[in-house]
Amino acid sequence: MTNPVICTVDVVLLTLQNGALHVALLKRDKEPFADTYALPGGYIHAQEDKDARDAAVRVLRDKTGIRSPYLEQLATFSGVARDPRGWSVSICYYALVSEEVFSIARLSTVKLMAVDDLKTYLPFDHREMIESAVERLRSKSTYSSLPVYLCGAEFTLPRLQAVYEAVLGEPINKVSFRRKMDELGIIEPIEGAFEQGVPNRPAQLYQLKKGFKNVLSLTERGLNTG
Amino acid sequence: MTNPVICTVDVVLLTLQNGALHVALLKRDKEPFADTYALPGGYIHAQEDKDARDAAVRVLRDKTGIRSPYLEQLATFSGVARDPRGWSVSICYYALVSEEVFSIARLSTVKLMAVDDLKTYLPFDHREMIESAVERLRSKSTYSSLPVYLCGAEFTLPRLQAVYEAVLGEPINKVSFRRKMDELGIIEPIEGAFEQGVPNRPAQLYQLKKGFKNVLSLTERGLNTG
DNA sequence: ACAATAGTGTCTGTTAGACACTATGCC
DNA sequence: GGCATAGTGTCTAACAGACACTATTGT
Numbered sequence: 001m002t003n004p005v006i007c008t009v010d011v012v013l014l015t016l017q018n019g020a021l022h023v024a025l026l027k028r029d030k031e032p033f034a035d036t037y038a039l040p041g042g043y044i045h046a047q048e049d050k051d052a053r054d055a056a057v058r059v060l061r062d063k064t065g066i067r068s069p070y071l072e073q074l075a076t077f078s079g080v081a082r083d084p085r086g087w088s089v090s091i092c093y094y095a096l097v098s099e100e101v102f103s104i105a106r107l108s109t110v111k112l113m114a115v116d117d118l119k120t121y122l123p124f125d126h127r128e129m130i131e132s133a134v135e136r137l138r139s140k141s142t143y144s145s146l147p148v149y150l151c152g153a154e155f156t157l158p159r160l161q162a163v164y165e166a167v168l169g170e171p172i173n174k175v176s177f178r179r180k181m182d183e184l185g186i187i188e189p190i191e192g193a194f195e196q197g198v199p200n201r202p203a204q205l206y207q208l209k210k211g212f213k214n215v216l217s218l219t220e221r222g223l224n225t226g
Numbered sequence: 227m228t229n230p231v232i233c234t235v236d237v238v239l240l241t242l243q244n245g246a247l248h249v250a251l252l253k254r255d256k257e258p259f260a261d262t263y264a265l266p267g268g269y270i271h272a273q274e275d276k277d278a279r280d281a282a283v284r285v286l287r288d289k290t291g292i293r294s295p296y297l298e299q300l301a302t303f304s305g306v307a308r309d310p311r312g313w314s315v316s317i318c319y320y321a322l323v324s325e326e327v328f329s330i331a332r333l334s335t336v337k338l339m340a341v342d343d344l345k346t347y348l349p350f351d352h353r354e355m356i357e358s359a360v361e362r363l364r365s366k367s368t369y370s371s372l373p374v375y376l377c378g379a380e381f382t383l384p385r386l387q388a389v390y391e392a393v394l395g396e397p398i399n400k401v402s403f404r405r406k407m408d409e410l411g412i413i414e415p416i417e418g419a420f421e422q423g424v425p426n427r428p429a430q431l432y433q434l435k436k437g438f439k440n441v442l443s444l445t446e447r448g449l450n451t452g
Numbered sequence: 453a454c455a456a457t458a459g460t461g462t463c464t465g466t467t468a469g470a471c472a473c474t475a476t477g478c479c
Numbered sequence: 480g481g482c483a484t485a486g487t488g489t490c491t492a493a494c495a496g497a498c499a500c501t502a503t504t505g506t
Contacts, residue, residue: 004272005233007315044304046230046313051305076302076317078270079277087272089233089315091302158458173496178459180495194504200456201503384485399469401487406468420477426483427476 006088009056010041010126012074012133013064013095015102015112016150019166021137022112023130024102025120026063032084033123037111039130040064041090056093064110066102068095070149074133082125090124094133096149116169141167145186148208156195156203157181186212232314235282236267236352238300238359239290239321241328241338242376245392247363248338249356250328251346252289258310259349263337265356266290267316282319290336292328294321296375300359308351316350320359322375342395367393371412374434382421382429383407412438 013024025037040063042055049055053071060066071093078089102112113120115134118127140146147163148155155163161177181187187206195202239250251263266289268281275281279299286292297319304315328338339346341360344353366372373389374381381389387403407413413432421428 005231005270007231007233044231044313044315046306050307052302052315053304073301075299076278078279078317080272081276087270089270089278089317091304091315156458174458175460175497176495195458198457199505201458201505203458382485400485401470402468404486421485424484425478427478427485429485 004087006083006085007044008041008088008090009044009052009059010039010077010090010092010124010129011056011060011071011095012039012092012130013060013066013068013097014115014133014137014150015097015099016163016166017099017102017112017114019162021115021134021167023115023118023133024064025111025113025122026109027111028123036123037113037120038123039126052091053093056091060095066095066097068097068149070096070146074129074136077125077129090129092129092132094136096137096146098150098152100152138168145181145184148187154190154193154205154207156205158203160187160206185209230313232309232311233270234267234314234316235270235278235285236265236303236316236318236350236355237282237286237297237321238265238318238356239286239292239294239323240341240359240363240376241323242325242389242392243328243338243340245388247341247360247393249341249344249359250290251337251339251348252335253337254349262349263339263346264349265352278317279319282317286321292321292323294323294375296322296372300355300362303351303355316355318355318358320362322363322372324376324378326378364394371407371410374413380416380419380431380433382431384429386413386432411435 015022015024024040026040028034028036028038040059042059042063044052044055045058049058053073056071057067060068060071072095074092074094076089076091078087080087082088082090115130118130122130137146141164147167148160150163150167151160157178160181161172161174164177165172186209188209190205190207193205195205241248241250250266252266254260254262254264266285268285268289270278270281271284275284279297282297283293286294286297298321300318300320302315302317304313306313308314308316341356344356348356363372367390373393374386376389376393377386383404386407387398387400390403391398412435414435416431416433419431421431
């Protein structure tokens with residue numbers, strides 16, 4: 001039996017800018033929907049990719065120059081109606097990067113849009129993908145350490161708390177937040193390293209514990225690690 | 227660009243038997259892995275199925291005769307190595323049915339296996355799929371009302387608690403359990419209806435509230451509803 | 453010394469589990 | 480009345496948020 005199904009991957013690349021969640025969009029250079037902004041995505045290359053995750057990594061690298069430390073399968077979108085070329089399957093991933101990583105990448109072609117105010121028209125079911133990714137991120141942020149990937153490699157606790165607050169869209173109690181971070185046990189202070197150049201008491205710098213550097217990014221479908 | 231990727235769906239159908247979680251397996255009638263037990267699955271029929279969920283519903287109906295009230299996308303398994311026929315994608319769903327629904331269905335071809343003691347050899351990555359489904363179910367059971375789908379349409383609170391305990395594998399406090407069920411607010415007592423034929427005080431019968439009958443089963447990727 | 457933010461000790465209200473009691477069926 | 484299980488009232492221990500206080504930098 002032949003199988004005329006189109007197989008693609010799409011990546012919802014999220015980052016923080018000015019304290020608000022943003023998604024990376026690229027102007028499509030091919031039909032359908034040429035010249036409209038859309039999620040980075042592309043066909044699975046059966047000769048080249050070991051699996052769909054590989055394809056997502058490749059697409060992200062080739063189209064944005066970014067190698068994300070966190071990449072998790074979100075869901076698969078499929079059907080006859082979502083793509084004018086015909087019955088298609090898109091395995092959708094979402095990735096989290098810090099603002100700095102983003103500014104280093106080739107930004108010329110990439111456009112950042114605030115996810116809570118997505119005015120642009122989006123082709124396919126890309127709007128639904130973004131909404132799902134944001135919902136997943138918000139949900140996981142209430143009980144896990146996911147948002148650390150939106151910070152750089154080193155960060156202070158007040159900065160991390162601000163990131164959580166930006167993601168969740170509500171203020172968090174300082175004492176509770178620090179207690180939670182402590183008992184999650186996945187970050188550690190960098191001995192003797194403090195914030196620089198602030199006009200007040202400098203905060204302790206923290207980093208992901210060694211063992212967790214790539215643990216989370218290795219959970220293919222994000223089923224384990226809390 | 228041609229796309230030689232094989233597109234299939236697989237369904238992890240879970241039920242309770244003798245107080246233990248079981249998964250439904252069928253003997254494969256075609257190669258590869260003919261005559262070995264495997265998850266019900268099959269090709270996406272682009273002419274027939276509106277989307278992958280449709281395909282999962284069809285496969286489940288055709289192969290087991292069951293129309294599950296709960297069906298949620300689990301994850302997508304893909305790659306060059308998982309199927310000897312070549313690069314493949316399987317969009318995996320999981321379904322929950324009550325023991326009774328199961329006994330009505332055509333059981334002759336279907337084999338129930340306890341998920342915590344899966345001795346059988348399983349082809350493809352079906353073992354991983356089952357483990358993921360069980361993990362998802364256990365995880366969601368700690369904060370949602372998912373396990374009601376493992377009961378029939380009418381059930382008592384002691385029965386529902388036993389179902390939760392079977393799924394989670396640990397005893398639950400009776401008072402806390404009833405408080406939680408009450409505040410989840412998705413089940414309601416059937417006025418005047420009680421358990422029959424017990425040698426002690428009969429328990430109140432409950433049912434899913436009207437509005438929730440199919441709400442959960444409509445969440446395509448299980449992203450919303452807690 | 454003062455302003456500003458980092459970081460901590462403690463109090464209190466909320467919530468989950470333990471326990472004990474009452475309720476209601478069958479024999 | 481006795482037994483078994485359903486169902487509820489209440490006490491207590493654990494936890495999360497509020498608040499206030501101390502600590503440490505630059506000016």
